[in-house]
Amino acid sequence: MAGATLDVFETEPLPPGHRFWRNPRITVAPHISAITQPRTAAETIAENIALDVAGKPVTHIVERAVGY
Helix, strand or coil: CCCCCEEECCCCCCCCCHHHHHHHCECCCCCCCCCHHHHHHHHHHHHHHHHCCCCCCCCCCCHHHHHC
């Protein structure tokens, strides 16, 4: 096997010291691996723009501090 992309783990986020982070043949995805549907993605983006313009918190934020 040349490599792997892994998305779901028993413990999430995957602990910072986990060996998968250091393996150049493994890509760790933030539990989002799915095909993006343009219609629903566009709706979410439009909703977030409206929330931001209204000064409200947007949804689906990547939380880098927790690893994804």
